[in-house]
Amino acid sequence: MSREIRLNAFDMNCVGHQSPGLWRHPRDKSWTYKDLDYWVHLAKTLERGKFDGLFIADVLGVYDVLNGNVDAALRHSAQVPVNDPLQLIPTMSYETEHLGFGLTASLSFEHPYTFARRISTLDHLTKGRVGWNIVTSYLNSGALNVGQPAQTNHDDRYELAEEYLEVCYKLWEGSWEDGAVVRDREKGIFTHPQKVHPIRHAGKHFTVPGIHLSEPSPQRTPVLYQAGASSRGKDFAGAHAECIFVAAPSKAVLKRYVANVRQAAERVGRNPREILAFNLQTVVVGETDAEAQRKFNEYRKYASFEGALTLISGWTGIDFGQFGPDEVLRHRYTNAVQSAVETFTTIDPDREWTVREMADWVGVGGFGPVFVGSPSTVADLMQEWVDDTDVDGFNLAYAITPESFEDAVDLLVPELQRRGVYKTEYRQGTLREKLGGKGPRLAVPHPGAVYRNLGSEPTRLAV
Template sequence: MSQPKKQILMNAFNMNCVGHIHHGMWTHPEDRSTDFNSLSYWLDLAKLLECGLFDGLFIADIVGVYDVYQQGIGLTARESIQLPVNDPMLLVPAMASVTQHLGFGVTANLSYEQPYLFARRMSTLDHLTQGRAGWNIVTGYLDSAARAMGQTQQIPHDRRYDMADEYLDVLYQLWEGSWQEDALLADRQNRIYADSTKIHSIQHHGEFFDVEGYHLTSPSPQRTPLLYQAGSSRRGIQFAARHAECTFVNGATPQAMKAQVDTLRHAAVAAGRRADSLKVFMGVGVIVAKTEAEAKEKHQEYLRYASPEAGLAHFSSSTGIDLASFDLDEPIVVGKVEAIESVTKAFSGWTKRRLLEQHSLGARYPVIVGSPSQVADALQVWIDEADVDGFNLTRIVNPGSYRDFIDLVVPELQSRGVYKTEYAEGALRHKLFGQGAQLNSLHPAAKRRYQPQPLQAFAG
């Protein structure tokens, strides 16, 4: 009996700004990204993605600005390299109101958010979306953000993850343990909206946080929102293995990606979870047309609008190194930095010329160019050989990149039996894992669920 084909998961990768990943493409005449301040822009996008049966819209975010390249924001402002950038969370209720199934992953930096109020905001989103809310957990990496938030410099890399572990523990206590499942009665006849005996104050006194109080929001459909995480450093993998349900990785080849995926899955097992408790996504851009020749022609056209230097400026802040200070063919020597550790290590020794070539489309993300069957073939190679579960599809021209994928690639994937033809019912977590709306018993959050204390025998 043959095994069922692995279903490809698909997120749209976007940001509440003009220039997200493929820098310079905002100048393309068909790109709408300069309309990002318009609500209709986001409503149209959400409806389009749901028509394409996308699993989610993943919204990136940063706190701070890219001011490392040329030691200022000159190029950042000119090319709108994630500046200006608006709050991603405020978009979600509006987009949820015009969709029924599309999930929403919002990025929020826990280094600058107190857990007590953040728990309420995420629970509110989960209620308003009827269980379609996810959180991308980030700890930040920009010194500009640290200074803006009153710190002299960024908290050291591994120390940020130590704080994040405790932060998540506080949230689990609030989301999972403060309200019992049957605490909310809404009993009009007896005038009892909630049973106070089933609402519990958490008492947390740790190294980083002191929290005493009741969760302000009653249990949402998922209680804990779906948890995303993107760190691939040694400490980031350890964190993902403990907490994440969906994680994002990037690799130059399927073989390199497979090594990362294996590391993540083994780490999850070592943390007491199952290897399949992680859904692994990779970032990818797609340029597709009806024929290979048309796709290549479109690619060449896009190159005329992209800004490799803007991509390099973005990369400078990811590494914490001013790449403008290097000659074109000078090897880039990397010392100890507190930015994105995995990115910095991967590109140590490269030259600026090589990086500019890699950023020809304004980003270092892999781009698949071809006909629908060629794109589908390439995606399946990553699924089969790298053992990823799905993709974060970047916008190159927005919304044209998504529309082309939906019109041309989705039917091809469906014909191969590797992409859904309809949505499953239920919360986002259930759609992705098929095991219910709430976290399973192997996740550390389960240990924070309320457990009634056994009655003590009377010793009289």
């Protein structure tokens, strides 16, 4: 029997997200992304379905690779307009008790000193239910608009990421000792100064001499998500990630990716089973297979060919406007999301994908596969993928929202629970504890856990 299947919802503070063009569907409400009512309803729906979390994507930049301009992205709302994701989380956490929140935030465009405070604040406000999806950003437009001459080379972004995390770990884990905050009214001491230490970081990219501005939050370090799928990204995930997010279109690709990350974790002395892997998936569920297929066919009528090419061009760094719809995809190196280029060439080594076929695949649900069927059919497929690939669960994107999520909660979850492969109650504690952690904080030998205070300053512990 399959082990427990975990589910996150995958959304973004924008219109359409992974299904370009479906904002036109009469039942889609993604255009109400500007209203807190939408997000509160979604959070309550997901908690009713015992979802582990809401994974919120983000990009700081625009998809302007197609035809060399932003016109198609604006025309089809291909992840623009897009609002800040962080500001949604406090309200949703206030209206729920258990649901976790995975915040996507790029380390390419914000200094770690200020970012660490924002995350500590969020961890306090959510009572320890926040995670950070670590991304290095891939859109050149984002780099240009924060004053950088161009996007940093792919592998160099991971070098910066290593130091960025080192700074954050020192601030979160090492600057304030346990017991530093006493709130002693009698003695008039709120914090013991001798238990708060400057981190004295002086590195290649960052100099941070002082103390963390926030007192320790419930988790200190948020649950760490990572979505890099290049070779460099997998090594980074193996070292740091507690959860990995994959957008694999086939079982073969997913199985290889999960195995590679678990091997990378083992190489640095971590327990590979402590990393939870989630694959991007879209489910179209109906009471029967026929009803689900009818829904899917209806959704596909609204998918935008040009909108899909806008996303693919942004993800790969290749302007697909220069090719005809029936031209065949050829692999090439880019400085964007390298795994995106490889995705279609690795689905089936014997298949040649045309531009039209790629757009058709991406049109509903992005790069991930789409499961269509009754609750029983979709549950069978999920169990099969878990058994065959070693994945732990799925990040569910929507075709239309909130319908896709409501169908998953009302139809699919009860079937998974009936089979004994889905939780009926949440674990208590922080997000890290709900996901199976032994406590609210990072545990040795995770590289963040070794920055514990030893006397006058935080240093690495021997492991």
